[in-house]
Amino acid sequence: MVETRETRETRDITEEVRRVVKASGVRDGLCHVMVLHATAAVVVNENDDPNIGVDLVDALERLVPKGGGWLHDRVDGNAHAHIQAAILGPSETVPIDEGDLQLGTWQGIMLVELEGPRRRRLVVRIVEA
Numbered sequence: 001m002v003e004t005r006e007t008r009e010t011r012d013i014t015e016e017v018r019r020v021v022k023a024s025g026v027r028d029g030l031c032h033v034m035v036l037h038a039t040a041a042v043v044v045n046e047n048d049d050p051n052i053g054v055d056l057v058d059a060l061e062r063l064v065p066k067g068g069g070w071l072h073d074r075v076d077g078n079a080h081a082h083i084q085a086a087i088l089g090p091s092e093t094v095p096i097d098e099g100d101l102q103l104g105t106w107q108g109i110m111l112v113e114l115e116g117p118r119r120r121r122l123v124v125r126i127v128e129a
């Protein structure tokens with residue numbers, strides 16, 4: 001469970017996921033991370049400059065603006081968040097090498113909140129391979 005703080009934000013969840021990988025004891029395999037919501041996403045991206053996360057949600061808002069005349073807005077007014085989440089996707093799969101996440105130097109696993117703040121449920125599955 002991750003509690004987001006803003007309407008739109010990018011949160012680095014790499015260390016939380018890494019703890020699950022280490023606890024699993026798996027040395028080589030795959031780690032799948034999925035958020036169980038239709039207005040949030042999981043991506044692998046730059047983890048050093050937090051402005052990238054701000055730029056990402058800003059770019060999505062420019063691409064798919066809130067109140068842009070979307071059909072689903074007649075239901076609950078959050079079509080933009082659903083479309084933005086669909087563009088990014090709900091999950092990522094990261095290799096496990098020598099018992100740890102295999103990520104590039106500047107890569108982290110990010111939860112992208114698109115209609116917060118909310119409590120977001122994530123599932124982490126480890127597969128030995």
Ligand code: ZN
Binds near residue numbers: 075076078079082
């Ligand atoms: Zn909706």
